Amino acid sequence: MRALVTGGAGFIGSTLVDALVARDAEILVVDDLSAGKRENLPAGVDLVELDIRDTAGMAKLAAEFRPDAVHHLAAQIDVRTSMADPVHDASVNVLGTLSVLGAARDAGARAVVVCSTGGAIYGDGAPLPTTEDEPAEPESPYGMSKLAAERYTRFFVRAHGLPALVLRFANVYGPRQHPAGGAGVVSLFCDRARSGGRPTVFGDGGQTRDFLYVGDVARAALASADRLADGRLAGEVFNVGTGTESTIVELAATIGRIAGLDAGAFTPEHQPARQGELRRSCLDPSRGLAALDLPAPTTLADGLAETWAWHNTRL
């Protein structure tokens, strides 16, 4: 099986690459290394350094490699960057996705998995845990560009018969998420625990998130590609989450415990709440779990233990 992974040198993409290696897949990673790193990839995996917006370059690569499956993860992922530079955000996330979809179609891919966001696509007032039936009401340019990418994916399914589906991830955490990017609160807190600092919490810390272990994301992506290749589930949109809400202060306390720190030594430092941040977010994963025949998501305690072990040895 040949798999093309855009954004494969990034946090989630490289975890998926590991899972594909375990299946003996032939893998081609396309990444411009704007955030990803070559060293995230196992030895022997081919990486082409290319901007996915290079439509001709993408088409040529896909035509030569002829992937069975395309996993599209390359993206501008930072909500605050999207607010500061919505043109760049839309360029990568919308035009880049169009370039990937076109290349996948022309190369005859049998499965195209497009990665989107559950955390930034539903509105603040959506009932929790949020199902896929809730309307998309993105509050940031990032959420809007991801929604546009989803709609273009559906268009390619309808108009061109592309075997594609969309996965909407909750807040993903795990090994290889780097604290430097500022994106992942788990990674930032682990970094603080390791360096003897205290976790910075914006606002009262009672805001909630649905923390999803990266291994569960890789499993969902592989299961999606398998079913698409069997002629099933094209055009579907699935949440990938845990259905469990955790507050940021609970998260800090759990990481402090796993790191073996005294509760007093790892109390949050509070900063003013950040504008535009959702108060609560939690995805209902049941539809995707059933359709993709996936096991129950990793518990936060287990996933954090894995993540802490990685931080403790690697950073």
Ligand SMILES: NC(=O)c1ccc[n+]([C@@H]2O[C@H](COP(=O)([O-])OP(=O)(O)OC[C@H]3O[C@@H](n4cnc5c(N)ncnc54)[C@H](O)[C@@H]3O)[C@@H](O)[C@H]2O)c1
């Ligand atoms: N991390 C999360 O919590 C989360 C949540 C919801 C959705 N997602 C989605 O999952 C996907 C992967 O996210 P991640 O957390 O692994 O982020 P990441 O930044 O680690 O990975 C993105 C990868 O895309 C590459 N990239 C960016 N722009 C590119 C371009 N123009 N051309 C080629 N490559 C480019 C980067 O170098 C990076 O390796 C993204 O589509 C993101 O929107 C992530």
